[in-house]
Amino acid sequence: MSENILIPEIKKKASLPKEVFIGWLTSLSEAYNTAIFSFLAPMLALFFFQNENSFTSLFFSYSFVFLGSSLFYPLGAFYYGTMGDAKGRQKTCVYSTLGLAISTGLIAFIPEGTYGAFFLLILICAQHFFSGGEYYGSIVFSIEHADKEKSGILSALSCLFASFGLALANGLAYFPLLKGNELWMKSCFIIGALGGMVSYLLKNYCQETPAFKSLPLLAGKETKVFEFIKKRSKSLLKVVIVSALFIISYNFIFIFLPLHQNGSETSDSFKPLIFYGFSILFAGFLADRFGLKRVLMSGILLFSLTVTPLCLFKMDLWVRQIILTSFASLIIGPIHSFMMNQFEPKERCRGLFIGSAIAMSLFGGSTVPICLLLFFKFNSLAAASLYPMSIGAASFIYLYQEIEDCGIRIVKIPAKSA
Structure with missing residues (x-):
C-alpha cells in the first residue's frame, strides 16, 4: 500500500515544469542583452566619441x-x-522581459556622434531599469517552480544558462570587432531584442509559482519598503555582500583583464566563459554535498587570496582567467539559493531585488573604471587587483562571523546516560 502512494510522488519530483526551463531561457536572454554593450564597448566608443582619444572614449563608454x-x-x-x-x-x-528586449533593440538604430551618445545613455539606463526586475525575477520564477529552494544545483543551472547568454554575446560581438563592420554591430542588438521577445511570448503562457499562490491575498503588501529594509537589514546585508562579489569578480575576470591586455575583452573571454558555465554547475553539486555557505565561503577566501598574487607575475591571460574563474564559480554557483533562503516567500522578491539593487548601486559598473584608474595611476595590474581583493577580504571577514549555514542541517545527538 505504501508503495502505491510513493510511486506517483517520485514521478512528480522526477520532472520539472516547463516554467523552470522557460525561466532558464529568459536568464540566457537577459544575460545576453545586458552584456552585449560591454563586449561591444571598444567599437561603440569609436562610433560615438570620435573626437576623443582611445582611453577617454573607452572610459566614457563604460x-x-x-x-x-x-x-x-x-x-x-x-x-x-x-x-x-x-x-x-x-x-x-x-513586463521586465519585454522592456529589456525593446530597449536593447533600439540601440541598433541610434545615429553616430554626440547626439547618438545621448540616446545611447538613455537606452543603457532603460536596459538597467528593466534588468532590475528581469534577472532575479527569472531566478525566483525558476527555483520556486522547481520547488527545491535549497538546491545548489538548481541555483547553478540558472547561472549556467546566464553564462550561455554571456558566451553568446561574447562570440557574436567578436565578428563586428574583427571586421569593424557597423551593420554587424547593430545586428548584435537586434538579435538580443528578438531573443527577448521570444522569452516574453513564452512567459505569457506560464503559470504563477506554487510558492506565491500559497500565500494569503495581502501577504506581499503587509510591509512597506523602508520598514522592510529596517526589519530585514541583516539578511539584506548578506545579499548585498554576495551580490557585490558576483558583480566584481565577473567584471574583473571577463571584462577588465582582457581589456587591460589587448584593449578588447571579446576575443579573449569566450573559452573562459564556457569553462565558467560548467564550473558553476560543479559548484552547485559541491554546494548540495557540503552546504551552500561552506562552498560560498571557500570561494570568497580562495578568490581573495589569489587575485593579487596572480596579477603580480606575468602569465598567460587564459591561465589567469581559468584559475580565478574556478574560485569565483564557488561563489556564484550556489549564490541564488543562498540568497533566496534568507527570506520567506512573502518577502522574497523584495529581499533579493532590494539587496541586489543596493549592491548594484554601490558596485555595479564600478570595476572597470576603478581598475582602469588604478592601473594607469600605478602602471601595475597588481594595483588594479587590489579593488576586488579588498572587497573579497572584507566580505569574508563579515560572513565568517555568521554561524548560520543555510545549506547544512546540524543534528545534535544527545549524550548517552551513564
Whole structure:
C-alpha cells in the first residue's frame, strides 16, 4: 500500500515544469542583452566619441554602464521587487522581459556622434531599469517552480544558462570587432531584442509559482519598503555582500583583464566563459554535498587570496582567467539559493531585488573604471587587483562571523546516560 502512494510522488519530483526551463531561457536572454554593450564597448566608443582619444572614449563608454547600474537598476529592482511580492512573479518577469528586449533593440538604430551618445545613455539606463526586475525575477520564477529552494544545483543551472547568454554575446560581438563592420554591430542588438521577445511570448503562457499562490491575498503588501529594509537589514546585508562579489569578480575576470591586455575583452573571454558555465554547475553539486555557505565561503577566501598574487607575475591571460574563474564559480554557483533562503516567500522578491539593487548601486559598473584608474595611476595590474581583493577580504571577514549555514542541517545527538 505504501508503495502505491510513493510511486506517483517520485514521478512528480522526477520532472520539472516547463516554467523552470522557460525561466532558464529568459536568464540566457537577459544575460545576453545586458552584456552585449560591454563586449561591444571598444567599437561603440569609436562610433560615438570620435573626437576623443582611445582611453577617454573607452572610459566614457563604460561609465554609461556605471551610471545605469548605479541609478536605474536600483529603481527597477525596487519597483519590480514590490510588484513580485504583491502581484506575482509571472507579471514581474513578463513586463521586465519585454522592456529589456525593446530597449536593447533600439540601440541598433541610434545615429553616430554626440547626439547618438545621448540616446545611447538613455537606452543603457532603460536596459538597467528593466534588468532590475528581469534577472532575479527569472531566478525566483525558476527555483520556486522547481520547488527545491535549497538546491545548489538548481541555483547553478540558472547561472549556467546566464553564462550561455554571456558566451553568446561574447562570440557574436567578436565578428563586428574583427571586421569593424557597423551593420554587424547593430545586428548584435537586434538579435538580443528578438531573443527577448521570444522569452516574453513564452512567459505569457506560464503559470504563477506554487510558492506565491500559497500565500494569503495581502501577504506581499503587509510591509512597506523602508520598514522592510529596517526589519530585514541583516539578511539584506548578506545579499548585498554576495551580490557585490558576483558583480566584481565577473567584471574583473571577463571584462577588465582582457581589456587591460589587448584593449578588447571579446576575443579573449569566450573559452573562459564556457569553462565558467560548467564550473558553476560543479559548484552547485559541491554546494548540495557540503552546504551552500561552506562552498560560498571557500570561494570568497580562495578568490581573495589569489587575485593579487596572480596579477603580480606575468602569465598567460587564459591561465589567469581559468584559475580565478574556478574560485569565483564557488561563489556564484550556489549564490541564488543562498540568497533566496534568507527570506520567506512573502518577502522574497523584495529581499533579493532590494539587496541586489543596493549592491548594484554601490558596485555595479564600478570595476572597470576603478581598475582602469588604478592601473594607469600605478602602471601595475597588481594595483588594479587590489579593488576586488579588498572587497573579497572584507566580505569574508563579515560572513565568517555568521554561524548560520543555510545549506547544512546540524543534528545534535544527545549524550548517552551513564
